[in-house]
Amino acid sequence: MTSPTGDNAAGTVSGPAFDRRLTTPLVLGSILNPVNSSMIAVSLIPIGLAFGAPPSETVWLVSGLYLATAVGQPVVGRLVDTFGPRRLYLAATTLVGLAGLLGALAPSLGVLVGARVLLGLGTCAGYPAAMSLLRSEARRTGQHSPGGVLTVLSIANQTTGVIGPSVGGLLVGLAGWRAIFAVNVPLSIACLVLGSLRLPREMPPPAADADTDAGTAEGLDVPGMALFAAMLTTLLLFVMAPSGARWFLPVLATACAVGLVVRELRVPDPFLDLRVLVGNAPLLRTYARQTLCYTATYAFMYGYTQWLEDSRGYSASQAGAVLLPTFGTAVVVSLLTGRHPELRGKLVAGSLALTATCLLLLVADAASPLGLLVVVGVLCGVTQGLVGLANQNALYLQADPSRMGSSAGLLRTFMYLGAIAASAAVAAAFPRRASSAGLHHLTVVMLACSVLLLLASLVDRSLGRARVAAAQA
Structure with missing residues (x-):
């Protein structure tokens, strides 16, 4: 447990230190999604074999999950901004445990899909709550990125997504597919215990001021x-x-979008502050890059793993093992680059690695050597370790601090817009089975995203200014 004051690198007292007891519950809650x-x-x-369902149904x-998450992240993020992170964190992680239990006992594919929707809603609070608390600690301690925890959070989220297939x-392999739902029960309990013990009970939301009803139900733009x-x-x-x-x-x-614009421009404390959001072009570009990146990387994650099992004949555990180089590379790259303030360089390098991944996938088939599969995983790991990390750091610099929870939620929304587009592309590429021809069709979509991501990173001059701001803070 840290003392109320902390030392800087030179050993001199610099003011309050970041409360490192928060790190474990924040990281654990944010990686649930x-x-x-x-x-x-x-x-x-x-699962398809168990229920007799083709890929177009599974x-x-x-x-x-992505639909529930894409809708829920900014909504829950706004609730975090209004009520503070503790209550939302505890309520949402409770729902994760219940959804995991439902999935482990599901008698049909429909019930299993329902459990996944509940999981999506339950995992919405962890990341916005973490970003909101980091901002609160930054204000309390006077540190731009308290104790480097922003980097730890970034690495945990990026690498967890990559190691997931291997863990799954x-x-x-050990207990059947129901185990990937059941594991949420102990994870939920751990979040509840750590969150109850370590998250601050009272944290005035940054949006609260004398002119609004923030912090109360009356202040919500329902x-x-x-x-x-x-x-x-x-x-x-x-x-x-x-x-x-x-x-x-x-x-x-379209009708709902028109109604949303009219509504948000008229109310004093809108759910989405469109005037601020539209005026923040750098943040909008970060959201666009997030969508492009995750359309490609989730298409790889779901399309490539199904191809490994269906066309290469690998078991689920073998397919997970083939993806281990992706995880290892992402961890190493994130650790080596996490604290460096460079943004554009990371995005460009990640885009180039993604482009190279796609070019190799275009020549892959059921007879491709294992070495090629390993190289593909390593290159995708470079992308995972660089792009998501750079986008999150960019958001931390670009977003309005009073709306950090909802802004972070929107970053996840745009990520899952890409994931939903990827799942639709996978379903179209593999209507009956995950063939090599279908993998090549899917790769064309991935390649288009990687090229657009590279161009978007090269022409965004604000990334250089954000790097300077990070270095000076």
């Missing part, structure tokens, strides 16, 4: 939240299964 997002990758084939296990493969949820839900339902017969979904999404 990426670990549940990625563990399912190696379980889709076994993909809803992916899309259901191990759990499936109609704005409802319009946002309806807009995103109808839009994503259409994107996940586009067809002429579902023409009404984009129409409803």
Whole structure:
């Protein structure tokens, strides 16, 4: 436990120190979402066999969680901004445990999809709560990035998403696919215990001031939240299964979007402060890069693992083992670059590594040597270790501190917009089985995203200014 005052690198007293007791619950809560997002990758084939469902149906296990998360992250983030992180953290992690138990006992694919939706909602609070508490500690201690914990949080989130398939493969190999749901029960209990003991009971939300009702239910823009949820839900339902017969979904999404804009421009304390958001071009570009990156990387995670199992004949645990180089590389790259303030360089290098990954996948087939598969994993690990980390650090510098929770939630929303687009692309590429031809079609989508990500990183001049600001803070 740290003392009320802390020492700087030179050993002189510099003021209050970051409360490092917060680190474990913040990291554990924030990784619940990426670990549940990625563990399912190696379980889709076994679950499909158990329920007699093709990939076009089991993909809803992916899309259901992402839909709930994409809608829920900014909503829960705004609740964190309003009420503080502790209550939201504890309530949401309780829901994670209940959803894990439901999934472990699910008698049908429909119930299993429902459990995944609940998991998506339950894992929404960890990351916004962590970012909000980091901002609070930064104000309390006078440190820009308290104790380097922002880097620890970034590394934990990036690498957990990569190790998820390997952990999932191990759990499936040891106890079957239901284990990837059951593991949420002890994780939830750990979050509840650590959160109850270590998270501050009272933290005045940064949005609170004399002119608003922040911190109370009266200060919430519930109609704005409802319009946002309806807009995103109808839009994503259409994107996940586009067809002429579902023409009404984009129409409803457009109507909700118009209503949301009108609503948010009229209320004094909107759910989405559109004036500030539209005026913050660097932050909007960060959101766009997040979508491009995760469309490609989640297409790789779900498409590549299914291809390894279906076309290469690997078991779930073997497919997870093949992805271990991705995890190892992501960890090493994140550790080596995490504290460096450079943003554009990380994004460009990550984009180039993603492009190289796609070029190798275009020539991969069922007879490709294991060495090629290892190189593919290493290159994707470089992307995982650089791009998400750079985008999160950019958001921390670019977002309004009073809306850090909702801004962080939106970063996750844009990440899962990419994930939903990726799951739709996987379903289209693998209508019946994960063939090599389907993998190549999927890779074309990934390659387009990687090229756009590279261009977006090269032309964004604000990244250089953000690097300077980080270095000076």
